[in-house]
Amino acid sequence: MSARLPIELRPLSREHVASFCRLVVALAEFEKLPPPDEVAQMRLVKDALGPRPRIEVWLAFAGDDPTPCGYMILVETYSSFLALPTLYLEDLFVLPERRKAGVGGALLKKAVGLAHERGCGRMEWTALNWNVNAQQVYEQRLGAKRMSEWLLYRMTRDDMAAYLSA
DSSP states (O other): OOOOOOEEEEEOOGGGHHHHHHHHHHHHHHTTOOOOOHHHHHHHHHHHHSSSOSOEEEEEEETTOSSOOEEEEEEEEEETTTTEEEEEEEEEEEOGGGTTTTHHHHHHHHHHHHHHHTTOSEEEEOOOTTOHHHHHIIIIISOOOOOOSOOOOOOOHHHHHHHHHO
């Protein structure tokens, strides 16, 4: 178990771009997925820090360490039924050596606080079916409800191209 250290959360800045990209690669490895290549990493940075940001990135720093140990990506969607925005948590990741030290909890609390502060009608995210630890945190500590009546569907770029050319 990691020792509890003071945790500071900061929006992504140019200074920490390389560290952010390393964290995204570490998440891909944790999820057993191919990591973003260099071109995709450049798009991530542009989408976070460009003139028209598409994603909001927050970094977590533990103690006096100048290198971030975790991150989250947020995007805003919209509920037509509530007629309110929804804050969607795309990624939340903490390096293994900083887990159980309050970093993930601090990131989650920040996300919930931002959603509430911005007048969002809800906050949503997904969890992999094998990540039981995350599911327990979401359900038992946060009081989040698992949505079983909705199924997630996805089309890749190749799927979209095939559909559009048919």
